[in-house]
Amino acid sequence: MRITKVSAIPIELELNEPFSIANETVETAVNVFFKLETDEGITGWGCATPDTVTSETGETVTAIFQVGFKDILIGSDPTRINLLNEIIEEKIQGNPSAKAGVNMALYDILGKKAHMPLYRLLGGYKEKIETSITIGLNPVDVMIDRAKDCVSKGFSCLKVKCGMEPDHDIEAILGIRSAVGPQVKIRIDANEGYTLEKALRVVETLEKLGADIEIFEQPTPAKYLFALKEITAQCSVPIMADETAFTLRDSLRLIKLEIADMINIKLMKIGGITNALKANVYAELAGIPVMVGCMNESMGAMVAGVHTACAVKNIIYADLDSAIDFKDDVVKGGATYKDGFVIPSERPGLGIEVDL
């Protein structure tokens, strides 16, 4: 099989409501869809979600696709994914979300060729995974209302954004805990927003007042490796690295230096499924559990995270809720939600239909 034609289609998708975290607020998200056509009539779809975190935009992704990826892909065998990944990593620096979009399109073709859903082709460890649903930064009452609404819709794991102002954050998280009761899991994510001292004060106060936090994600700036290590050493709540765990090498360094208890791998940061699976192997061998998270990803991108998370044992956490946040996604199928779990499609490949 050979790839005969490729195209990149950027679209701007509107969110249901503005989404705020410690370092930004967004109302729309650019998702760049990649369509890879083959001489066997199989078409693979992938999607890149550029972000400030990845230092990419819709324009940079579309441009690098035309000048970098196109020549590598045209005429190549799409099932030789490890070879293509090696060539891409050698020839193209950075651009991780573009790499992720291309990589998942190759896996979509592989799954369609094999007539198997991707998560089964990759090992099929589980058929579904519980996902958190994110509560963005807002006034306290708005955050509590949103948390109650999510729980009423069947979600029993919340990821509460914090990292702006400790007193506000403590009030919001305690308010959410008392509103949703003790059974709901609460993870918090500061998106690099605290200093070491503030992070410790917030988490110690929350624990003393019974907030019962399951995971504390990226409390301090990504570049301060040893602040994160210090919190990990001092804090009773498990610490998860997200922004600190950017590339495959970052993940290796984090694990080797015992910087965090857990890592959040996002396909858009690490450059796709192939690299995510490698990072997960490092982590598993070191006894470090992994979460698969997402950016502002339409189902076209997020679905690859669902298949990856379900394929292997060591990815025990998922934060795969972004597809719910869009007004009009252009993708159908892929994954469904039930009782707080996200379930990959049993159709071949990623199992999506793209209306573009």
Ligand SMILES: [Mg+2]
């Ligand atoms: Mg995070």
